[in-house]
Amino acid sequence: MPTTAILGLQWGDEGKGKLVDQLCARHDLCVRFQGGGNAGHTVYPEGRKVVLHHLPTGVLHRHCLNILGPGMVVDPFKLIAEIDEVQALGYSCEKRLVISDRLAITTPVHTALDAAREGDEGKIGTTKRGIGPTYADNYDRIALRACDLLDKSALKEALARNLKVRGPQLGKAAPNLDSLLGPLLDAGKRLKPYIQDSALVLKEALDEDKRVLFEGAQGALLDVSYGTYPFVTSSHTMASGIPAGAGLWVKLDRVIGVTKAYCTRVGEGPFPTELPKAEGDRLREKGGEYGATTGRPRRVGWVDLFALRYVCRLSGVTELAVTKLDVLSGLGSLKAGVGYKGHKEAGLPAEISRFAALKPEYRTLEGWNEALGAARGGSDLPAAARAYLRFMEEFVGVKIGIISVGPEREAAFEVKGAPQG
């Protein structure tokens, strides 16, 4: 049975939520393997808007079993609120949700540390959900893990270990152990039915030939190793993050890389193909480019095919999904980044100073005026839109398998073979 991964190829917000939602209909399990409450996957089940942060999108499909793998970081209070929200909408999590007993827990210590760091000059523009400090604590072996929430003395010990290091960094703002202990124990009681060895559950499902979907969060250019470091998130957002983040070796049959037909970024950090303000404002309004988690306006620019080609190679992407193609209607001619002046290497520079100095080279392509929202197949698209897509897939060297032209479920359709010009 096929295993599928769906991964963002840019700086997140590529529109993965809706595609995952569609794919869940044909999968038995939906697995998150990295990130946490920083993600914001917007879906419209039965016409209602739901933004999922921790929960895999499969919770909105009653046949799906959902796993939060050990590579995630979880704020238990926010997770409980999310569970309550989806259950109130009629999507029971009972026997459909598995939380890895090994995943690291975000506490108010981590959110406070994140916020304090963001007040500094060297801010990253994080979502302030405590993601970086939680991952840092996990690797520094001073984290609380989900299993600790189930045992008072283990929790006390883990909190003491954590506060010994982190408390002084927060100074007067540091919470005391007792103020954290009670609420976290209560959260543990609520989450107990879900906390278990998730890798074993996944292994059994794979052995039984169940269809498994790995749901990526953020995007490749935010990957902690291969993104625009230090302006990245703190997890492995590329395919390489799946085995460790899910807890076992897994062979992927289909790796869907999602890219917008243009590009956006929230937070700080270089963005070579970013548009100047006036043009950027126009595209932002047309595309409704505001963050799902923080509401921040997104920076917008042209698609960067050079960067796409690089991350597709690293993640072994087998097909592209191109979203928000409809937003490009009526813009006149379009541009696509195909390299950078004087940059002869096949990859992106590791050093942020070199990355920030990249000056893009563009290919100008013919635009189109037709609205695309009603298209339901490649042949419904105007010739210029098909030529734009064909240029993308030829440059990147990966076929386009899915095109999306609007927020509705039906507005994303699969294409058989290359889009015909």
Ligand code: IMP
């Ligand atoms: P953090 O993940 O909150 O630590 O934020 C680090 C960087 O990743 C910041 O630039 C955030 O704006 C960005 N980021 C984190 N999660 C998302 C997401 O889901 N979509 C887009 N950007 C994100």
